[in-house]
Amino acid sequence: MSFRVVHLKTEYVVNPLGLDESKPRLFWRLESEKRGTVQSAYRVLVSSSREALDRDEGDQWDSGKVVSASSIQVVYGGKPLQSEGQYFWKVQAWDGEGNPSGWSETAYWTMGLLDRGEWKAGWIGRKTEANVVMQPSPHVRKSFGIAGKVKRATAYATALGLYELRVNGEKVGDLFAPGFTDYDKRVQVQTYDVTPLVREGENAVGAVLGDGWYCGTVGFLGSKVYGERPFFLLQLHIELEDGTKQIVKTDSTWRTARGPILYSDMIKGEAYDARLELAGWDRPGFDDSGWEQPDVRPGYNGLLTASIEPPVRITETRRPISVRRTDAGTFIYDMGQNMVGWTEVKVRGARGAKITLSHAEMLNPDGSLYLDNLRVAVQQDHYILKGEGEERYEPRFTFHGFRYVELIGYPGEADLDTIVGKVVHSDTPRTGRLETNDAMVNRLYSNIVWGQRGNFLSVPTDCPQRDERLGWTGDAQIFARTASYNMDVSRFFTKFMWDMIDAQQPSGAFTDVAPDAGWIRHKMWNTRLNWFAPDNAGWGDAGVVIPWTLYLMYGDTRILETHYGAMVRWVEYLKANSDELVRPSYANYGDWLSIDADTPNEVLATAYFAYSAKLLSRIAGVLGEKRDEAHYDGLFRDIAAAFRRAFVDAEGRIHGATQTVYVLALQFGLLEGEQRDAAIRHLVDDIRGRGDRLSTGFLGVGYLLPALTDSGRLDVAYALLTQEAFPSWMYSIKHGATTIWERWDGWTEHNGFQTPSMNSFNHYSLGSVGEWMFRYMAGIETDPDRPGFRHAIVRPQPGGRLTEAKAEYESLYGVVSTDWKLSPDGAFRLAVRVPAGATATVVVPGSGARVDGEPANAAASPTGWTLAWQTEAAATFEIGSGEYVFESVIGAAAFAR
Known part of the structure; x- marks a missing residue:
């Protein structure tokens, strides 16, 4: 049968155990070799036994035939679920012509202990x-x-x-x-x-x-x-x-x-006496x-x-790529990759002999481990031998961030088989892949993914090596969209939102880190001589940005419903602590670790205040809260007007004149008409004046290339992406980076290592450019009106020195992929894949568009596509599921601006 229901999940998980959700959400996918496959209806059966389900009996829930295209986020609507209950379910679907599928394979879930008295x-x-x-x-x-x-x-x-x-x-x-x-x-x-x-x-x-x-x-x-x-x-x-x-x-x-x-x-590591x-x-x-x-x-x-x-697991075992013996008789290994986890060692020796495994991200110029940036962290594990033949050891309750391992006290001659590295992180399965013709761009994407692997461990840590490893909210929100492309972070961020809720202050303020772990007390103590505020612009806003991101990427309205009140309290807190809708300048971090460009805190804080209000209005609209939708849309507009009055002069210059102030004003929609045009000019002038180099820190960098691209300056965006001089993403890659650094200047040719008090070499925030790589370069975007990639917007935008790019994203509906090539003569070829049950709008740059080798000169085609409109610059198509090949010719003018 060509139309099938597959890949059943409950609460984002295959056959989960111990749920406490009274109305779990169900997910499935469709498979079909036919283009344009849609689901017109479904029927779900849920039974308390596998045997009853096999008899097609839904003794817990028989949804009946429901006319609906929904195959994700389908809420269980049956009898009340019981503690320790086992529930088996399956799905039948009907396609667009009313043809039924067979029943899916059986899936199941179990409930946990639902009453504290149990x-x-x-x-x-x-x-x-x-x-x-x-x-x-x-x-x-x-x-x-x-x-x-x-x-x-x-x-x-x-x-x-x-x-x-x-x-x-x-x-x-x-x-x-x-x-x-x-x-x-x-x-x-x-x-x-x-x-x-x-x-x-x-x-x-x-x-x-x-x-x-x-x-x-x-x-x-x-x-x-x-x-x-x-x-x-x-x-x-x-x-x-x-x-x-x-x-x-x-x-x-x-x-x-x-x-x-x-x-x-x-x-502080671990010690083990065998x-x-x-x-x-x-x-x-x-x-x-x-x-x-x-x-x-x-x-x-x-x-x-x-x-x-999602559980924390060992997801990969890596062998070292080299080992050398030091003059002190120790052995230093290079794992070839900055990673997070630990080392397993095998050893033979006398009873009572002690070996130590010491871990570091970098080496000093003399070849020794660079440990200064660990502060008080001790990335060492100690093992005392029992002396009974070959012994193996790996730690249980600690983890390290490292590329290099020093084996100290080893009895005998260690070699490449003596140790292996265990890569450890929350098991968020890969959903994204991206590759181009440019090796350095590919390395950048690899570094982004490795940074996420290294820092998504129960919470989104800021770094995995020094004495920190806290769930910083600002880092999380700016990277959330990139993270969602790379891996399935649906449950990871759902849990992190509860961490944020648990830390939310009675005032409505969201905190800098979550779980709080005494952070507020620590912050109050360290600022006891100054006026204290528990929030920071761009950090607390994660309480709105992250739920909205999960809605966009997974169609998750429940997270919006669950935390709506908390988001309202946050925005009302910001409003109450502003002066005529302009936020104060007390934020501690600002555009953290920007380069020679300090963004005024009050500008940044007011911009983020507007953004949170804007998103809250959209969230209210999704939830059907029409009065709130209008109210917070009005608040956003009022904040934007206040922003313009307070910070934008007659020439369109924004107070501070940093790249970040222009980027945030553009991306958050705070400017109008000529002011917007002026802001684009000022932003480009600043970038050009720095030699096509960026200056943005944590909060600006994620919006930098999108703002340029949306403003018609794709050329500048690509120039920044592939810039190899300092500061840039490629600068660190030229100097051996295998993860994203915390600072643009973590190490430079002219200054060596930055201050060791704040210098992580595995810190994902500046990797938020990955969002732009998927949404703009590869052209895979979701439609906010049909979220979760039920409808994709495919609009690749080639430029710079890139001539090829291919990417895929495994959505809840299945894989959405693009693969484009641009020839020297301007011939452009784009292959697109859309999963069954989903649709897409495809914007093909250039003129003379063809689909599957045929001229696109008809409004509609019997083979699954419709030409919506066409100009000399681009053609737009509406397509159903399946695989398509589009061709066009891009003239030189397409890249000039």
Whole structure:
């Protein structure tokens, strides 16, 4: 059958476990070899058993035949969902001619513990050891028996800190669970199906605990931010074939002991003594009579919520590309890539021998590790051998940002097989690919992706190496659209929005970092002699920008509904703290790390105030809040007028005269008529006056190339993209960068390393140019009126030294791709792919357009395309799903301006 329903997901996930969403959203894709395939209707069946579903019985929900093109964000509309319920579902669809598909494959989801009263377990931990600064990682365990055959076994687990769950000797789950949240407000619960691991007879369950973000070091905010030591919570629910139910829960009957992990800290590294390993501790029959009784915490007042974020996993293993022995007898490895994770080492040696793995991003001129930029972070892991043949070690509860590894104290001659690097991050699957004929542009895109991989670990960290690694909101919002092209960040940013909500102040202000982790207290202390404000322009605005981004990229209206009130409070806070709609100049960061161009804070803050109001108006419109839509649109217009009165002179010059003030004014729609034209001229003059070089920092850089392109200066945008002189993206690439640097001047030929107090070489913010590369260079854009790429806008804009570019984006509907080539004679060829169930508007530059080899001289074609209009400069087509090839001729005038 040529028309199929495939790739079913619930809440963005294939077969998720332990949801606590009362009305989960369902997603599916269509597949068809036929062009112009659309869905005209669907039917969803949801059943409480696979057998009933196989009989086409929807005992939980039978939607009936629903006339609708929707195949994403379809809200479950059946009976109330029950705690621990299992739900199986499938879909049938009808195409545009009314032909039905067969039923899809079966998908499922399970619910978690939906009522706090269902939690009977206690929080268990180990008493603190006296006079030990960094505590060893506790092991906790419990033996239990099962009298019968197991039908289903489900573990519900979480921790204040980190945990690694073990069942009958097997590791269960992923890394760094339960993730970084504001533990005073909420902790996430992970659900595991452990049915294959639990058996009739004697069993054992246990966990190793780590300090993590709860009581370990959190950036420069110190340690024990939330608590003194880690605690573990588990309920293992077992159902036997005869219907008997059994619960194994953490309580005072468990046992605890220290183990081989002497300490583990996110910032200070880990130490492991293999001589202290507890062989068989996580298996039945282990003698734990010498272990201690655990300490049971009185309770926990925060929320226990189902895990929202994607799990942290090892996503790649990398071999080093070189190794050299130093004069001191150590070995320095080059991994060939600045990465985040850790090193696994294999070693043979005497019992009690100690080796150290030290990690760094760069090398000093003398070839030693450059460690100055780590501040107080210690990217070292220590291993003490047990002396029993070949041993392997990798850490459990820490991570590092590095390209270079120094192996210290190694017994013997190390080689390229001695270590491997483990790449670790939140498992947000790749959705974007981009390639051009220009090797340096390709390297830039690779660096952007690696920066995202290195910094998306439970929260969007600002850097993965020094004593920081916090969820900075300004960095996140400027990069959110780029991130959404590169990877599936739907759940990642959904969870981060809850972090922002938990940190939102009673005034309505969103904070600089989320989770807050004591940041507000830290900020108040460090500004105690000055007037304190909890917000920063461009940082707090993430509370509006990120939900809007998820709506555009995933068609997600629920995140808009859920956080609408919080967004209103933010904009009203800005309004209340402005003077005739002009914001004050107290923002701490401004256009962070700009180059010789300090944007006045009051200009930037007022521009972002306008932008938040503008987006809020659009969000209100999406949600059907017509009164609010009009109100906040009016507020935006009033702020824009106030901006012009306060900051724009008669010649169209904006106060500060930086590239960023012009870029923000243009992109946020703050200028009108001649003022806009003047702003474009002033922006280009500044760029040209600097030798075709940029000066923008974190907040300006993401809008720089879009503003130029939208203003008809594509030539200048490409000149900046491929500029190789300092400051530029290509400058760092010429000097070996494999990730995006925090600063344009992180290292320069004339000054060497920048100040080590603020100099990360893996910091994604300046990589926000990736958005422009997809939306403008490759030409893959979503339509705000039909979001989630239900309707794509395909408008590639070739220029500069690029003659080829191809890109693909895996939307919720399927893959949207473009592949264009421009010949020296001006012949332009564009291949476009649109997934079934979606449509696109395609704008082909140049004249004499042809489609699939035929002249585009008809308004409509029976082969899936319609010519909307055509000029000498471009032709616009409306197309359905399928693959198309467009051709045209681009004259030299197309690039001149």
